[in-house]
Amino acid sequence: MQQAVIAIHGGAGTITREAMDPAREREYTEALQRVLQAGQRILADGGTALDAVTEAVRLLEECPLFNAGKGAVLTHAGTYELDAAVMDGATRDAGAVACVTRLRNPVLAARAVLDHSEHVLFAGAGAEEFAAAQGLELVAQDYYFTQARHEQWQRARGTAGMALLDHDAAALAARKNPAVPADPIDPDSKFGTVGAVACDSRGNLAAATSTGGVTNKRVGRVGDTPVIGAGCYADDLVAVSATGTGEMFIRTVAAHDVSAQMRYAGLPLEESARRVVMEKLVAIEGRGGLIAVDRAGNVTLPFNTEGMYRGFARVGEAVNVSIYG
């Protein structure tokens, strides 16, 4: 019997102690702890890694602090478009949805694709029809609304009209008008993906990832989150969930590359993940991080940004949560 473990992230970016007030910091810390405890309980009860990561990401989607599900960022058109994926290392089966606009929990739709479809990836209205046929909850776009994200979008729109990664919006607003303090919610959302990886007591691995994308993104833009091998990947060696400038994670096939270096070059988990995050992504100006767990239960949480909301919890041990570098 393996000592089961779950790790989660809530996005990476320019998170500094100076930009964060104590009340806000406590909110994030407690949210991460609650999610980890829920995943820990599933694993302690003999649940699968797949069930633990699905539930952890569902809870992160429900939490308005993070850029996934409720609390997602807005597109250039002022709409919400969400992506999610889940992969089961035991079977190497996967499910993903892209550009969905009406699903309360995109990760549950990804899981339904894994469980109930011969396909792996659905986009747009077809994804929603499939999810609705599986009995999943549909919501109006208003459901995703939070005041903080809306203000962030308005600031991003006020610039040259570029897609701004979440943190940049706050930094730019502060720079353009020093009298406007950076929104306290901005520091948490630059690369505002959420994700989870787990190793269960049978040594099986799983990964799940979900996101609202980047603030003010073009309609139809899909990042690395629903791309199996880029933002989400699991097999018999390792499970990986990534967060960052999605395009760079797609181009480097980042999550699969962690596994490939372990399998073919014999690198240990930590070194394999470090090379992807600190060397390969950096070489093409990719920013962000990833969380990964191997079948021996080793955990690594590297990032090349100032901070990443993250944590892990082994069954029977205390929960670990961190924000800064």
Added chain:
Amino acid sequence: MQQAVIAIHGGAGTITREAMDPAREREYTEALQRVLQAGQRILADGGTALDAVTEAVRLLEECPLFNAGKGAVLTHAGTYELDAAVMDGATRDAGAVACVTRLRNPVLAARAVLDHSEHVLFAGAGAEEFAAAQGLELVAQDYYFTQARHEQWQRARGTAGMALLDHDAAALAARKNPAVPADPIDPDSKFGTVGAVACDSRGNLAAATSTGGVTNKRVGRVGDTPVIGAGCYADDLVAVSATGTGEMFIRTVAAHDVSAQMRYAGLPLEESARRVVMEKLVAIEGRGGLIAVDRAGNVTLPFNTEGMYRGFARVGEAVNVSIYG
């Protein structure tokens, strides 16, 4: 100066000499030759691998014999939904579109994403808006129509309503009603992706892939074609374009795995591609093949089906085209 080379495929599946009449066989052979000659000319004139693969796939999209662009298969709803991707090994930049319904040449949209967008992947209407803003040609759905694909779809609809891979449609029709001979076009289209890979005279690599998907597929289903690392991938070592049961190519991250085995395990091109097609895909019942070229100009075209429309052409040498195993 490297001797430049281009390779293409027009899909893999149950292609047997018995099911193919000589006139049809000549049509396919000549179409593949024409496309290879066009790619060969670009490379001979000092063009880039990226330009050669984009043009080769554009020509395959224009040809109604293949399941991409004109001649694409129909979804369950009787509509057309197309996917395409292109990747430049020299810069490791990529562009892809998924679920597009109004673009004459999806591969040109993928190329426009690579050239003119900070993003890598666009889905649905957002992809079309981007392509239209880049001046690319929009068409009505009628443009994609061919009588042969429509009849194939009608036969597939007549079955249990499952998504049928193109060849299966013909095989099933023949089985259900032995008096109805298999449509001569069916043997060409089972895994009816098209693709190209090339190595130019500077030793730079590129890959492009385009598809209409599988006959009678669910609306919104996206296969491996626009998933960078699965159906299309290029870097400084190798360029890969795949065709087959897309879900299995996504789950094995097939195209990137060819590169990873070369880079980390030191395997030569042919052995690396063989392991993916003949072992890893087979282990999860994945069927199809891939074409790959490395920076030394080596070419490999493995498939685990009875046939694959394929060929390659080195600058200054005769064009090679094959259909059967």
